[in-house]
Amino acid sequence: MGRYGVLGLLLIINIFNYIDRNALAGVSPLLKTAFQLNDATIGLLGSAFLLTYTLVAVPFGIWSDLWKPQKVAAIGILIWSLACVLTSTSTSETQLFIWRSLVGVGEAAYVATAGTIISKRFDSGQRSKMLGVFNLGLPLGAALGVVLGGMIGERLGWGAVFVIVGVPGFLLAVMAWLIRDYTPMQNPVAGFPPTEVKDKEGFDWLKLKGTLKLPYLLVVLGYIGISYCFGAVINFLPLYLTRIMHFSLGKAATKSGIIIVLAGLLGAPIGGWIADRWYVRYRGGRGFTLLLACLVSAILMWLGIGLQSTLLFGLAAFFMLWHVGVAAAMVFDTTQRLVWNSATAIAMLFMHLLGDVPSSAITGLISDQYGLVMAFNFLPVAMLIGGIAFGLSGYLQAKSEGSTY
Incomplete structure (x- = not known):
């Protein structure tokens, strides 16, 4: 399979990654009724997924640096798909928490490895664009998860949703397992063919510690800010549209899906294209x-x-989703290739642990006390903090490389 074929397969898997993750938001009004849940508990269900997702990301990242990332990814796909299907068997709030937590375990394995599989196949000047294509899975999958959750849930019940969206993952796990290893090639020198890039040393903790410097740490802080905002928006937007703007469940799910998918289809590639062009001229x-x-x-x-x-809301989401490929490329820009999987996993650890893990729970608590409108008004503050962090990281990268227009 060629590099564009691998990119296409990983994009499809990433779409199902976000479908399975966000189907919960689409059926959240049904779950509130079936299990007598309040907004805080709905937020905690999202946090349960993200907490396990966060905690196991670093071990999976290190494992994939030591072994084959495509195999680690395949194991993760199998775990999350099985857990998603088993969510349909839940008869209590506790069982919901258990299965959603296991979905997080599987998805962490995939997200910690997929970016590196792609980045090894494309040079740094194409990275934002290609990772932007891969990360179209976020808006497409999130939108489909919310829409399918609402539409299927209204017709067949909430349990059927998790079976229908989870089963395709079993086939995708097999296809990911069959991806071949890839050795990056250096650019050819005049008169000579391309040569393989060989790592002189394997992974070690000192190498990882040495590469985690301030520009990278600022990228992580940027991820935390935007993840805090986006995670709560994804989790609560259907509830916001039903409760505050008085849409039906089906219409709220559809509206939410349209906002997310259009914003992602346009925002992710446009943001990646602009960032790559600016990066070529100026490293910041x-x-x-x-x-x-x-x-x-x-x-x-x-x-x-x-x-x-x-x-x-749709225009805000459009600009918010410029980050999906660009931020991933900045992780690779600020770290050494030998530790890309681990650096990605560490970024995931903190972006979720301090970002969308607490944001869903905090937003739910604020909503229960002061209303959902007040809770939503706090979210853009975190995004502004994230934007400033990304800008400072870019400035330091440019300064360290002596980059000028």
Whole structure:
């Protein structure tokens, strides 16, 4: 399978990754009724998934640096698909928490490895764009998860949703297992063919510690800020549209899906294209692209809340989703290739542990006490902090490389 075939397969798997993750949001009104849950508990269900997802990401990242990332990814796909199907058997709140936690274990294995599988096949000048294509799975899968959850749930019940979206993962796990190993090639020198890039040393903790410097740590902080905002929006947008804007469950799920998918289809590739072009001219270009995108998105989100406008929510999501490929590329820009899987996993650990793990629970608690509108108004602040961190990382990268226009 060629590199574009691998990219296409990993994109399809990533779509199902986010479908299985976000189907819960689509059926959350049904779960509230079936299990007598409040908003805080709905938030905690999302946090249960993200907590295990976060805690096991680093071990899976290190394992894939030591072994074959495509095999680790395949094992993860199998685990999350099985756990998703078994969610349909839940008869108590505790069982829901258990199965959602295991979905997080499997998805962590995949996300910790897929970016490296792709990045080894494309040079640094293409990385934001290709990772942006891969990360189209986020808006497409999140939208489909919410829409399918709402539509199937209304017709067949919430349990059928998890069976229907989980079963395809078994086939995808086999296909991921069959991806061949790949050795990156250096650019050819005039008169000579391309040569393999060989690692002089294997993974070790000192190498990992030495590569985690301030520009990388600022990328992680940027991830935390945008993850805090986006995670809560994904989890609570259907509830917001039903409760505050008085849409039916099916219409709220569809509206949420349209906002997310259109924003991702346009935002991820446009953001990646702009960031790559800016990066070629100026090494801080990727960070500055995200600084501007987060600023505009925060302003639009506040306006959307104030004016109760789904159009403004959609525009805010468009700029918010510029980050999906660009931030991933910045992780690779600021670390050594030998520890890419581990560096990605560490970024995931903190972006979830301090980002969307607490944000769903905190948003639910604020909503129960002060209302969902008040809870939503806090979210753009975190995104602004993330944008500033991305911008500072870009500035430090440019300064260290002596980059100028």
